[in-house]
Amino acid sequence: MALSRRAWPVFYRSFMKLWKLHGTQPRYARIPEDFDTLVDNGGAIAGSPATIRERVRRMTEEAGANYFISQFSFGDLSQEEVLHSISLFAREMIPGAHERVARAV
Numbered sequence: 001m002a003l004s005r006r007a008w009p010v011f012y013r014s015f016m017k018l019w020k021l022h023g024t025q026p027r028y029a030r031i032p033e034d035f036d037t038l039v040d041n042g043g044a045i046a047g048s049p050a051t052i053r054e055r056v057r058r059m060t061e062e063a064g065a066n067y068f069i070s071q072f073s074f075g076d077l078s079q080e081e082v083l084h085s086i087s088l089f090a091r092e093m094i095p096g097a098h099e100r101v102a103r104a105v
Contacts, residue, residue, distance in 0.1 A: 001035075003085075004046040007075025008035035014075075049092035056093070068097075 012033055019025055031038065038044045045055045056068055070089065073082045 001039075001046050003077060003081055004044070005035045007077045008038065009033070010075035012075075049088055052089070053093060053096060 012031065015029075015031070016026075031043065032041065035044065035046070039046060042059075045052055045059075047055075059065070060068060072085045072089070
């Protein structure tokens with residue numbers, strides 16, 4: 001969460017730059033300025049592997065989804081920070097996803 005809270009404002013400023021320059025807002029992309037609001041509204045997930053695992057499980061079950069898309073790089077996250085998150089995701093999430101797929105087939 002700390003990394004995301006730091007990186008989000010950088011992403012937000014970049015994303016909104018042209019709209020703000022022209023005094024308008026994106027029509028379909030309503031995103032908050034702070035990361036905690038984004039998480040609270042269900043627009044992002046961040047945290048420990050256990051937190052991510054539970055939120056992804058709950059979201060995919062509630063939506064009936066059979067896929068999940070992640071974005072690990074945004075804002076001012078360094079390559080090292082992004083690769084660390086990807087590594088955690090691969091180690092902690094992928095095996096459980098394979099098990100759920102095997103049970104569903």
